[in-house]
Amino acid sequence: MSRAVPAALKKKVAIRANFQxxxxxxxxxxxxxxxxxxxxxxxxxxxxxxxxNLAYCCPDCNFYKGSDVGTFVNDDETVIRFFNPRRDSWITTLPWMTELFTEKLILAKPRHRFLNSTRSNG
Incomplete structure (x- = not known):
């Protein structure tokens, strides 16, 4: 199987990932x-x-993941597969991320309202 991915397919993958x-x-x-x-x-x-089977990937994640699909932990007997963007969700994999994003949105809203009010009054 060829590793070459056609340009049109690359574009579809990037769009699906919202360029993230x-x-x-x-x-x-x-x-x-x-x-x-x-x-x-x-x-x-x-x-x-x-x-x-294709993911849009930053150079760092691509480098660290490489061609691997998992890694051994502690006892060298237990294999844990890597995060799979087609099967896994960051919200369930790392629940604290949901709280972090929610806090950032809550903190950003008052600042946004303040900036908009100073622009209209000033």
Whole structure:
């Protein structure tokens, strides 16, 4: 199987991800580097170029994940698979992220109202 992904498919993957890394959620707009199309299940592990097996990925996440699908923990017997953006949700994987995003939104609203009121009054 070829690793080359057609340009039209790359664009569909980027649009589906809203131009954010599907692993760390970094927006491509905030990166100095171009993002990659990454195989969730690598070709060497039987993955394909199917749309559902491709993820939009920042260079750091792509580098650290590589072609691996999981890692050993503590006892060298237990394997934990890596986050899969097609199966897993950050909200259930890391529940504290929901609280963090909610707090940021709550804190941002009064500031937004203040800025809008000073613009209209000033």
């Amino acid at each position: 890394c599907e692993y760390c959620l970094l927006s491509e707009k905030l990166s100095f580097y171009s993002f990659h199309i990454e195989h969730i299940r690598s070709i060497k592990h039987g993955g394909t170029n199917a749309f559902d």
